[in-house]
């Protein structure tokens with residue numbers, strides 16, 4: 110065997126190995142999964158905010174890019190074994206909720222959050238109509254910012270009125286799940302990345318949230334086990 114031939118064989122072997130490595134890297138990149146950020150033992154979070162380089166970066170995406178990102182969050186994040194997945198959509202009836210409704214499919218149901226005043230109610234009514242159009246079941250309505258409990262005297266002030274969410278639920282045939290009073294602790298705990306309900310479970314707003322979660326869990330369990338479950 111001549112030296113030249115040996116060189117050529119070695120080069121061919123080297124190229125073959127490099128090609129194999131490149132293919133492996135490619136396939137690893139294709140199957141690489143994003144890992145969610147762990148909040149505590151029972152909660153993990155993924156957000157587009159984690160993927161931008163600087164805090165002041167704005168994400169200006171049209172429909173197809175948004176669709177791709179939401180699809181990736183649903184399929185490429187290593188969520189592990191989940192009891193529940195909560196997808197927080199921006200308000201309104203735009204691309205994001207439509208994409209979520211399309212991709213999450215029928216096991217998912219919408220949780221509609223409103224504030225008590227008429228202007229918000231009008232928007233939220235459209236959201237419920239939207240859900241009905243895309244055949245997304247609505248689990249219920251929550252009235253947020255429903256009164257403010259004064260930390261000085263304990264009295265309640267209805268800053269945005271009261272009862273709008275409940276009326277809307279009755280009018281549209283959607284269960285009303287409860288009202289959550291405003292509390293500065295919700296914002297301050299959120300800013301510190303602490304789940305508000307874990308900070309003080311006896312707080313009226315925390316109790317309201319926990320009651321809603323319990324109602325939802327009961328409904329979910331009844332639906333899962335109920336023999337009379339109907340497809341709507």
Ligand SMILES: [Zn+2]
Pocket residue numbers: 259260261262263264
């Ligand atoms: Zn007061």
